[in-house]
Every structure is written in C-alpha cells, then in structure tokens.
Amino acid sequence: MDFSLSEDQILMRDTAREFAVKRLAPMAEELDAREEMPAELLKETAELGFFGLLAPEEYGGLASDMLSYALCIEEISRACAGLAITISIHNSLVIKAIEMYGTREQKDEYLPKLATGEIIGAYSLSEPDSGTDAGSLTCQAIGRGDEYVFNGAKSWVSSAAYAGIIVVFALTNPEKGPKGVSAFIVQQGTDGLNLGAPEKKMGIKCSDTREISFMDARVPRANLLGDEDEGFKIALALLDNGRIGVGAQALGIAQAAFDEALKYSKERKQFGKTLSEFQAIQFKLADMATRIDAARLMVYRAAVLKNAEGLHSREVSMAKLVASETANFVANEAVQIHGGYGYVKEYPVERYFRDARVTEIYEGTSEAQRIVISRDLLKG
Ligand SMILES: Cc1cc2nc3c(=O)[nH]c(=O)nc-3n(C[C@H](O)[C@H](O)[C@H](O)COP(=O)(O)OP(=O)(O)OC[C@H]3O[C@@H](n4cnc5c(N)ncnc54)[C@H](O)[C@@H]3O)c2cc1C
Known part of the structure; x- marks a missing residue:
C-alpha cells in the first residue's frame, strides 16, 4: 500500500502542524488547567477550515480524503487532544451523518454551517x-403528528455545551429494541432539552463532556436522519469513520509523549551519564518508536481503505485498538523516563498520560474493538 502523500495532503498536514506548534502548544497546559474550550479558539479553528475537513465542497467544505483528515487530527493531538476530538466528532460523526443519511433539505440547512464552523456538531x-x-438504550422519541416527543437521558456528550446541533439516537419503537432506534438532528435550545453539569474528567479536559436529558422535548419529523428504525445501523456505520479519528488522536498523543521522552533522556544526567546512555532507556525508546510506527501504518491503512472502499470495520477497529494501546504504553513509558518529574505538571508528559487514557474508552472500548475484530474473523 502506497502512503506517499500528495501535495494536498502535505499542505493539510503542515497547516495543522503549524497551528498546533505555534498556537495550540503554548496554551494547551492552560486549557487543561481551566477545563474549558475558549470560543475564540473554536473560531480560529473554523477559520483554518478544520471544521469543514470532511464536508463536501458544494457546501463549503474541504472534501478531504480520510488520510488528510487523520493527518490533521494527529498533528493537532500532538498539542491539544481535547480540541482534536472536538474536530474529529464534528467531522466524522456529525458532518458524515448528514452527508450520508440527510435529506436534501437537511444538507442545505446544516452542512454549510457545519463546514464553516458556524455551528459545532455533537x-x-x-x-x-x-x-x-x-x-x-432507553431514551424515547415517540412520533406524534409532525413531531417526535423525546424523553430520557443521554450521557457523555462531547461538545454538548457549545454544540449547535446534536445527532441523537433514541427509540422510536421501544418494543423493537435495537431495531426500533432512530437518528435525529436535535437543535441546541430545543424546549425540554436540558444540559447537565460538565463532567470532571481525568484528561482531554478542555473538551466539554456532559449528560443531556429530554423532558417532553418536541423535535420536528423533518429532523429524522435516515429512515425510522434505521438508527442503530447508522450509529455503527458512523463510528467506522470516528474510530479513524480516535486512532489518529492516539497517534498524536503517543508522538508527543515520545518526543518529550527522547528530549529529556538526552538532557537528564544520573551516574554522570545522560539517561539516553543507559541501555534500559534506549530499549524503552526503541519500543516506543517501533510501536508508534506500527500504529501509524495501521491508522493510515485504515484511512486509505476507508476512502477507497467504504465500510472497513475490521481494519478500522484494529487501527483504533493498536493506536490507543500504543498511546497508553508510550505515555506510561514517557512518564517512567521522566521519573518523579513525569508525575508532576512541570512536564507535559503528565498531561499526555491522562489524555491517552480515554482513547481506549470512547468510540468503543478496547474490548469492544476486539469484539468487532473477532466477530469479523469468525463470521460465515
Ligand atoms: C470523555 C468521554 C467522552 C465521550 N464522548 C461521547 C460522545 O460524544 N458521545 C457518546 O455517545 N458517547 C461518548 N462517550 C461514551 C463512551 O463511548 C463510553 O464510555 C464507552 O462506549 C463505554 O461505555 P461505558 O462507559 O458505559 O462502559 P461499559 O459499557 O459499562 O463497560 C465497562 C467495561 O466493561 C467492558 N465490557 C462491556 N461489555 C463487554 C463485553 N461484552 N465483553 C467484554 N468486555 C465488556 C468494557 O470494555 C469496559 O472495560 C464518551 C466517554 C468519555 C469518557
């Protein structure tokens, strides 16, 4: 498989890298401490086009291929994994949802605003x-005339506080179980939609995460996404895009942790030698670099396959699994190489260690990825 990058892909990667290095890296520690996503930062991100990465050109997006998207998420994650997941969800789970399943009216209404970042998607x-x-799931959306009436609670909604729309999955026909789930576009500010308090998280702290709940919230029938009762299939198909984003996010965190560990190992002296002169540390660095390389090849392969051939759940899950476990392995080793200094906020590896953890949890835990992979291996 050929991973040589086109001029466009290099340009996208370098734009993301410059934004990450010059703008995000200097503020990442403060965003983590303040646990908030400044509106100004979302605006800047929008101006650079990152919220339109996967949106079609006719709606004002960049219509990037999946590898360009992965490259951008990876670069941004090297500096700020919280912003990276905001961009990733917006593109892979919301823009893609409307592009793939939306009606002409829904595309005309929402894609231009999502592509320019005028509204953020959750x-x-x-x-x-x-x-x-x-x-x-038990949240219900029961059809009544021209509307669906929503009741129930949803949890862990990333970007909920600043999202303009939320793609929500709810039961339209509860007696059918998973076969009675539908997908909807729910507007922020809908009467009866309530936002809970922000979760106090271990990592990716600048990304907002909270519960939302519905109490007799009325959503127009026109906001049904795809066919009624097709929602569960839609949710899973979308995660095939999203997991490439989480894989790329994990890669970026791993790379950042490795870079810091390598630098530190050449500076810190013990027993009259730099740490990098000890074979035990050299071998750690070798293992970290090797695993990052393997994860990168798998994430890029998944992105290229996805782009060329559509649904590729096995390869996407393998890439997400390996990249997220690599991020945790590498960040852990980076802390170890820093010794006590890796355990305090003076060095960024402490943040990378915390940020890496969630990549093995959201958009399907590592166990869930293994279920997808083994199911595919054992089918038919
Ligand atoms: C920071 C953050 C942001 C998130 N953002 C979003 C979001 O924007 N939108 C959204 O919808 N969700 C979001 N999530 C939710 C996330 O996708 C879930 O946390 C994840 O799917 C796991 O579900 P759970 O937490 O209920 O764990 P559980 O499903 O209760 O799992 C607990 C443990 O049991 C294991 N387990 C469960 N079933 C099996 C099985 N059959 N075999 C083996 N092991 C099993 C799991 O792997 C895990 O280790 C977010 C979560 C976090 C932490």
Whole structure:
C-alpha cells in the first residue's frame, strides 16, 4: 500500500502542524488547567477550515480524503487532544451523518454551517446504563403528528455545551429494541432539552463532556436522519469513520509523549551519564518508536481503505485498538523516563498520560474493538 502523500495532503498536514506548534502548544497546559474550550479558539479553528475537513465542497467544505483528515487530527493531538476530538466528532460523526443519511433539505440547512464552523456538531449515543451495549438504550422519541416527543437521558456528550446541533439516537419503537432506534438532528435550545453539569474528567479536559436529558422535548419529523428504525445501523456505520479519528488522536498523543521522552533522556544526567546512555532507556525508546510506527501504518491503512472502499470495520477497529494501546504504553513509558518529574505538571508528559487514557474508552472500548475484530474473523 502506497502512503506517499500528495501535495494536498502535505499542505493539510503542515497547516495543522503549524497551528498546533505555534498556537495550540503554548496554551494547551492552560486549557487543561481551566477545563474549558475558549470560543475564540473554536473560531480560529473554523477559520483554518478544520471544521469543514470532511464536508463536501458544494457546501463549503474541504472534501478531504480520510488520510488528510487523520493527518490533521494527529498533528493537532500532538498539542491539544481535547480540541482534536472536538474536530474529529464534528467531522466524522456529525458532518458524515448528514452527508450520508440527510435529506436534501437537511444538507442545505446544516452542512454549510457545519463546514464553516458556524455551528459545532455533537453525537449522542451513550446513556447512563447503555455504553458498550449501545443497543440497550432507553431514551424515547415517540412520533406524534409532525413531531417526535423525546424523553430520557443521554450521557457523555462531547461538545454538548457549545454544540449547535446534536445527532441523537433514541427509540422510536421501544418494543423493537435495537431495531426500533432512530437518528435525529436535535437543535441546541430545543424546549425540554436540558444540559447537565460538565463532567470532571481525568484528561482531554478542555473538551466539554456532559449528560443531556429530554423532558417532553418536541423535535420536528423533518429532523429524522435516515429512515425510522434505521438508527442503530447508522450509529455503527458512523463510528467506522470516528474510530479513524480516535486512532489518529492516539497517534498524536503517543508522538508527543515520545518526543518529550527522547528530549529529556538526552538532557537528564544520573551516574554522570545522560539517561539516553543507559541501555534500559534506549530499549524503552526503541519500543516506543517501533510501536508508534506500527500504529501509524495501521491508522493510515485504515484511512486509505476507508476512502477507497467504504465500510472497513475490521481494519478500522484494529487501527483504533493498536493506536490507543500504543498511546497508553508510550505515555506510561514517557512518564517512567521522566521519573518523579513525569508525575508532576512541570512536564507535559503528565498531561499526555491522562489524555491517552480515554482513547481506549470512547468510540468503543478496547474490548469492544476486539469484539468487532473477532466477530469479523469468525463470521460465515
Ligand atoms: C470523555 C468521554 C467522552 C465521550 N464522548 C461521547 C460522545 O460524544 N458521545 C457518546 O455517545 N458517547 C461518548 N462517550 C461514551 C463512551 O463511548 C463510553 O464510555 C464507552 O462506549 C463505554 O461505555 P461505558 O462507559 O458505559 O462502559 P461499559 O459499557 O459499562 O463497560 C465497562 C467495561 O466493561 C467492558 N465490557 C462491556 N461489555 C463487554 C463485553 N461484552 N465483553 C467484554 N468486555 C465488556 C468494557 O470494555 C469496559 O472495560 C464518551 C466517554 C468519555 C469518557
């Protein structure tokens, strides 16, 4: 498989890298400490086009291929994994949802605003009692005339506070279970839609995450995304895009942690030698670099396959699994190489260690990826 980058892909990657190095890296520590996403930063991100990465050109987007998208998410994650997941969800789970399943009216209404970042998109599948077993969700959207009436709670909604729309999955026909789930575009500010308090998270702290709940919230029938009762299939198909983003995010965190560890190992002296002169540390660095390389090849392969051939759940899950486990391995080793200094906020590896953790949890845990992979291996 050929991974040589086109001129466009190099340009996209370099634009993201420059934004990450010059703008994001200097503020990342403060964003983490303040646990907030400044509106000004979202605006700047929009101006650079990152919210339109996967939006079609006719709606004002960049219509990037999946590899360009992965490259941008990777570069941005090297500086700020919280902003990276905001961009990733917006593109892969919301823009893609409307592009793939939206009506002409829905595309005309929402894609131009999403592509320019005028509004941010969120994706809401999880519930307090329905995570890996996403088909067991209980939030209801019962059809009444021209509307659906929503009741129930959804949890862990990334970007909920600043999202203009949320793609919500709810039961339209509760008696059918997972086969009675539908997808909807729900506007922020809908009467009966309430936002909970922000979650106090371990990492990616600048990204907003909170519960939302519905109490007799009325959503127009025109906001149904795809066919009624098709929602569960839609949710899973979208995650095939999103997991490439999380894989790329994990890669970026791993690379950042490795870079810091390499630098530190050449500076810190013990026993009259730099750490990098000890073979035990050299071998750690070798393992970290090797695993990052393997993860990068898998994420890029998944992106290229996805672009060329559509649904590729096995390869996408393999890439997300390896990249997220690599990010945790590398960040852990980076802390170890820093010794006590890796355990305090003076060095960024402490943040990378915390940020890496969630990549093995959201958009399907590592166990969920293994379920997808083994199911594919054992089918038919
Ligand atoms: C910071 C953050 C942001 C998030 N953002 C979003 C978002 O924007 N939208 C959204 O919809 N969701 C979001 N999520 C939710 C996330 O996708 C879920 O947390 C995840 O799917 C796991 O669900 P759970 O937390 O309920 O864990 P559970 O499903 O309860 O799992 C607990 C443990 O049991 C394991 N397990 C469960 N079932 C099996 C099984 N069959 N075999 C083996 N092991 C199993 C899991 O792998 C895990 O280790 C977010 C989560 C976090 C932490």
